[in-house]
Amino acid sequence: MQPYPEDLRADATYRDDGEIKLEGISLTWQIGQNAPDQGETQPPDWNNGRPAYPHHYEVWLDGRPTQTVDVYWATWYPHWQAANRHWVCLGETPAGQYRVKIRARHADGPWGPFTNEVTVDTSTSQPYKQFIPQRAAESAEGGRERHGSLEFPVSRAIRAIRDEDDARICQEARRLNTSTTWQEVVPPGTVADPPWNEERGYLEYRKFFQGADVASAANPAFKGLDLAGGDGHGDWPISTLEAVDGRHTFTYNYRQNHMGPKWTHQWFITKEGWDPARRISWDVLEPTPFMVEHHGGGTHGDQELQYTTEALVNRRGRHAIVNIWGGGDAGHDFAGEFFVSVADVDFR
Template identity: 30%
Template sequence: MRFGRHLALTGALAGLTGIFFTALPADQALAHGGLTYPATRTYACFMDATGNTGGGALNPTNPACAQALEEGGIYAYYNWFGNLISDADGRHREVVADGELCGPTESFAAFNAPHDEWPTTELQSGAGITFRYNAWAPHPGTWYQYVTKDDWDPGRPLTWDDLEPLPFDEVTDPPINGEGPLGPEYTWEATLPEKTGRHIIYSIWERSDSPEAFYNCADVVFTGGQSGEDTEAPGAPGAPVATGATADSVQLEWPAAEDNVRVTGYEVRDAAGEVVATSTRTATRVTDLEPGTDYEFTVVARDAAGNRSAPSEPVAVTTGAARNADHCEVDYRITSQWSQGYSAEVRVTNTSGQAISGWDLEWYFLGDERIASGWSGTFEQSGKRVTVTGNGSIAPGASASVGFNADTQRPADEPDYFVLDGTACGTVA
């Protein structure tokens, strides 16, 4: 149904303009989207130019939008949901240059220009918000929302140093449960930071099934707020629990903190007190760790007024061994999916010079998966940890495969760290 609607709209706009979507690589065409509330510049200008109809000829009345159309042409208007870099691979500060955050590619460069009259969305400082993000082509991933610092200069193009160093909101795989003027939308609840006046909310959508990432600038005006009124810090969160430690990451979960108004997020800190991860939920994955290393983490809660709690009790973590592609290699493939589950095949290749017999393979699920059935091996699951005992031996250079069906309420997310008989394997990209 979504596919048919996409074709119908594409055809309608193509007939009106004579040209429409520039041909994109196959992977790049799989997922598109953008903030509709608060409205990103490209979405706000497209709606302004079409009289809020989403169709017809382009005739922007907003001066900033008219300037963007004159300087950049129609591509960024009819492809307002395609403000992306296809091979970002999480390297946002590396692939997006200062001054080009709102339009990191040539097609969207006109939206980097500072202008007093970009369309704005009025927001209540420190209040709750329902973010809305058009799901033109849905895919799993994580959304990060940043906001500009109090002393940023709206008279020059946005730079990374203009943003607060940590996102005030982060969400992974939000539901598609909204309907907007241009189709289905992701929606999720968050709490806005305490700010006053004009700012930019900068959104990054980082796909988990490809290196593609989307970049949105939403111009907002903060009003009201309770800054200076709430001076009571939240209570400390409960002690975190670590699961799924790999060579370079670990999953942390903790009991929620309590606050007299509302807890808006959490900071994970290392033994030196440095913030290594943030989350608006009571769980996150800490990344960029060193293999075979001991760590200690605590969690601090924060509220809308910026008050921070005392740290939680610490949790000790030891990361896994470095991967050894000369011993084994694992290829994990999702072979089919449905609304509440999927099937997967896991192929283990012996890359050593000796036969592997009586082997056990271990990994941790990243979501809420539960093994429903398996074949060609004996499966055991405890929480997120899965162990499968294979049948027979694996000769040097040979492979063995197991498969399973899993139940899940979330999009499938492939694990990428596997341990075979105590040795971390290399993985097939």
């Protein structure tokens, strides 16, 4: 019998990200024989890292579907701890209280039952900390290009740099950019100020942005990607998004696919009413990513992978999608790195 999550537990926790404090909710749950407080005792159904646990989850906050979560894990000791936990980002100014519940489904099967609903008081927030073991074998293989970008919806980097789109704003972006490496839109200064927080086990990314510079990763080499419709060069070309059976599917183009327990994809969307004439800063984005993937579910050799969410079925009109893909591994001396993609879309 395929297990579904139950016995949900939730605590308010926060992550320091430079001078920014991101509030959130730490979730743990029972899945199969893997308990929320399983610790270092291997669950009986672990099956050498290949248990019959679901990978696809949905987080509901205050009675509405808020986030899709794809949970993968390493097969070696003690990564059963990664199979039943997740941190939900609430941003810098959360509400005082949230009701949270989750559900899961196996492969293409139906959604299973909801867990119990837990009420979380954010005024009791404590520091987030999680030790994530890693070994060199989990880092990406070398010898390939670096690193990746959103293929669909099409990222600004792919449109302006790789595909040399002839839209006026793309031409101006190429003129302003000093880099032609579309697959490596990364922030500067990560050597002196590493993005991976090894002590507390998470990626720090917000500290690198100073304003309306999300699309360029705050990197002057890609400053053309920060252009907006209000800058006098027309609008960015858009990708049209239409839900199929209530789902939207996104495709990421990997030139080198990092995987491992310290790697995540986070997908953000602009708030309702966003004006495409404005450049993109974090204050125009929803604070909770609509989709998160842990570890990676493909292989190091994959050059394209698809990600599916049900969290955007009610979206309409113009938006921007922001993807932050990053983490830390032994191949980077635990300093970490992350890559930024921004795509302009129209929901139909």
